[in-house]
Amino acid sequence: MDWIQLWQIASAPDNVPILIMLALVGFYTCYAFKQAFANDRLAAELEADPVMQKTHHRKRFPFQKGWAERVHVWPYLLKIEFLAAIIVTAILIVWSITLDAPLEEPANPSLTMNPSKAPWYFLGLQEMLVYFDPWIAGVVAPGIIVVGLMVIPYVDVNPLGNGYYTYKQRKFAIWTFLFGFLILWVLLVFIGTFIRGPGWQWFWPGTFWDHHRVVHETNRNLHEIFGISGQPAEGIFGAAVVGGYFALGMAAFHVLFKKFANNAYRAMNIVQLLIVNSLFVMMMGMPVKIIARLAFRIKYVWVTPWFNI
Amino acid sequence: MATEPTSTESKKDPKSNGNGDDQSLGRKIKEGIDLAKNDPREGQIWTSVIRHKLDDSPRNRSLAVLSNVFLHLHPAKINRDAVRYGFTWGMGGISFYLFIVLTLTGVFLMFYYHPTKGQAFRDILYLRHDVPYGNLLRNMHRWAAHAMIITVWLHMLRVFLTGSYKPPREFNWGVGVLLLVFTMLLSFTGYLLPDDQLGFWAVTVGTNMARATPFLGHEGPFGPQMGMTAFNDVRFALLGGSIVDSNALLRAYIWHCIGLPIVLSVFLIVHFWRIRKDGSISGPAPIKLEHDFKDWAPAKA
Numbered sequence: 001m002d003w004i005q006l007w008q009i010a011s012a013p014d015n016v017p018i019l020i021m022l023a024l025v026g027f028y029t030c031y032a033f034k035q036a037f038a039n040d041r042l043a044a045e046l047e048a049d050p051v052m053q054k055t056h057h058r059k060r061f062p063f064q065k066g067w068a069e070r071v072h073v074w075p076y077l078l079k080i081e082f083l084a085a086i087i088v089t090a091i092l093i094v095w096s097i098t099l100d101a102p103l104e105e106p107a108n109p110s111l112t113m114n115p116s117k118a119p120w121y122f123l124g125l126q127e128m129l130v131y132f133d134p135w136i137a138g139v140v141a142p143g144i145i146v147v148g149l150m151v152i153p154y155v156d157v158n159p160l161g162n163g164y165y166t167y168k169q170r171k172f173a174i175w176t177f178l179f180g181f182l183i184l185w186v187l188l189v190f191i192g193t194f195i196r197g198p199g200w201q202w203f204w205p206g207t208f209w210d211h212h213r214v215v216h217e218t219n220r221n222l223h224e225i226f227g228i229s230g231q232p233a234e235g236i237f238g239a240a241v242v243g244g245y246f247a248l249g250m251a252a253f254h255v256l257f258k259k260f261a262n263n264a265y266r267a268m269n270i271v272q273l274l275i276v277n278s279l280f281v282m283m284m285g286m287p288v289k290i291i292a293r294l295a296f297r298i299k300y301v302w303v304t305p306w307f308n309i
Numbered sequence: 310m311a312t313e314p315t316s317t318e319s320k321k322d323p324k325s326n327g328n329g330d331d332q333s334l335g336r337k338i339k340e341g342i343d344l345a346k347n348d349p350r351e352g353q354i355w356t357s358v359i360r361h362k363l364d365d366s367p368r369n370r371s372l373a374v375l376s377n378v379f380l381h382l383h384p385a386k387i388n389r390d391a392v393r394y395g396f397t398w399g400m401g402g403i404s405f406y407l408f409i410v411l412t413l414t415g416v417f418l419m420f421y422y423h424p425t426k427g428q429a430f431r432d433i434l435y436l437r438h439d440v441p442y443g444n445l446l447r448n449m450h451r452w453a454a455h456a457m458i459i460t461v462w463l464h465m466l467r468v469f470l471t472g473s474y475k476p477p478r479e480f481n482w483g484v485g486v487l488l489l490v491f492t493m494l495l496s497f498t499g500y501l502l503p504d505d506q507l508g509f510w511a512v513t514v515g516t517n518m519a520r521a522t523p524f525l526g527h528e529g530p531f532g533p534q535m536g537m538t539a540f541n542d543v544r545f546a547l548l549g550g551s552i553v554d555s556n557a558l559l560r561a562y563i564w565h566c567i568g569l570p571i572v573l574s575v576f577l578i579v580h581f582w583r584i585r586k587d588g589s590i591s592g593p594a595p596i597k598l599e600h601d602f603k604d605w606a607p608a609k610a
């Protein structure tokens with residue numbers, strides 16, 4: 001174990017925000033789930049008790065006797081906002097006094113930083129560069145993420161769980177979103193910061209970042225495994241593989257979604273179903289390709305003269 | 310409250326000074342002293358600025374919010390539950406506050422910064438070592454930027470987990486996604502400005518991806534077929550050149566200090582306006598049950 005190196009990485013000023021981010025994301029996820037489970041218990045209670053259903057106003061946090069339902073923004077909300085501003089300012093000042101923003105040597109195009117890393121919040125995309133060509137990792141994937149996020153409200157037809165924490169009433173939505181956010185975004189940021197060392201090689205936490213380490217990875221393309229060579233055979237083979245992945249993936253998703261999320265399935269129209277299905281299968285393509293690369297050393301599954309996937 | 314005017318005559322006819330034709334200076338001075346004894350909160354200056362009374366009444370509490378251009382983003386009254394920390398985590402508000410902090414510290418930094426090669430790096434050294442509180446200023450700007458990214462992510466997480474993007478708030482979620490993108494782009498463009506190795510290589514890595522843009526990048530799929538070269542593709546447009554150099558620094562500077570803050574502010578206005586128009590924040594709402602929605606409840610076999 002090289003603890004000193006681990007400490008150096010963790011305490012690098014620009015990496016401190018990442019540690020804070022990891023802690024906060026963990027904390028708030030738990031905080032949300034605590035409230036979600038409490039609400040789910042209440043929902044189950046009400047669901048089972050037709051009398052209570054009618055009389056109970058179903059507020060998680062009932063008003064005290066004699067309290068007005070609505071309060072004035074001044075002072076009730078503004079007081080909190082003012083307090084929050086003071087606390088945030090105090091934290092920021094202490095943070096800024098104790099930790100200096102990094103400043104390296106002046107920019108020097110002839111002296112490559114190794115590893116040269118994107119800002120931490122983009123490290124997920126940089127990590128995708130290992131598995132995909134830049135046009136996917138740097139352009140298409142972020143584009144799909146942004147569009148995918150924006151369509152969520154239009155494809156999530158579930159009328160439940162609007163304005164309160166719940167898990168039981170929105171299982172599929174919550175699993176899908178958290179998988180994307182926690183695994184495909186936050187975890188990749190973590191890997192990019194703490195595990196990727198010089199040459200963007202994989203260093204387990206605590207191993208020494210050896211700048212001279214040479215790894216002989218022989219990556220192959222999928223068509224080579226099947227003994228196919230030359231165009232257009234490679235291109236056709238790859239198109240079949242990728243097309244097959246989508247065909248099978250979407251068929252499987254369709255069957256499973258219909259079975260396990262039947263409410264949603266019945267409420268959705270064909271366009272909504274297609275969008276959710278294809279976005280989900282695309283999202284799952286990321287971990288599939290990651291595993292193909294890490295476990296089977298496969299570089300490309302589809303090679304054409306114009307692009308490779 | 311208001312003290313009684315000392316001169317009783319002045320009450321009878323406000324237009325007259327109550328002294329007939331006495332125009333002497335002594336009279337004016339005496340009137341001035343009388344005036345000074347009045348409560349300033351009754352005077353013209355005060356009432357022109359603050360248009361409501363100050364005693365603690367429900368009406369004045371509402372007016373305090375409604376007659377203030379900054380506070381009137383808020384409604385006069387909200388659900389008691391809506392101020393519960395556990396529901397919103399305050400992350401949207403904190404993001405906005407950090408944006409204000411960044412604007413202020415950023416303007417101060419601009420006083421010391423020249424977006425030119427060579428000088429830029431020296432300016433940062435100057436800020437760190439010579440400008441009074443310059444280092445604190447720079448640190449605050451840096452850490453507030455990182456913090457804002459974290460709080461915006463957390464804000465999105467809570468909006469998702471409370472299902473607050475559901476009708477009628479679909480559009481505002483979309484606006485939020487754009488705010489997320491602009492927040493990250495703002496931070497990214499700022500990264501280059503110190504003109505040090507860290508920023509230079511981060512931006513090099515980042516913009517190298519742009520040359521792989523399909524159709525629009527010279528190394529992207531179908532880019533060459535579209536006639537893209539290193540000197541006319543989308544990366545060239547971003548950098549103002551084919552390498553990260555002085556033009557790139559200037560472009561990053563202008564996007565960072567002018568372009569993106571304006572765009573972000575515009576979307577923020579829409580975001581806040583929409584929160585109000587969509588009926589304030591979504592909750593904490595009463596829990597719904599499956600059987601409330603006949604069409605939604607699972608089909609009975």
Ligand code: HEM
Nearest residue numbers: 397401402404405465468473481482485486488489590591
């Ligand atoms: C610069 C970034 C942003 C700022 C300053 C901001 C600010 C705010 C504020 C102050 C609120 C009021 C409630 C609260 O504090 O939670 C709010 C609500 C909301 N925000 Fe944002 N926001 C930002 C980004 C986002 C993002 C990234 C999303 C989603 C992708 C989003 C979606 C929403 C929605 C849907 C609401 C309504 C929530 C509800 O009704 O409970 N916002 N925003």
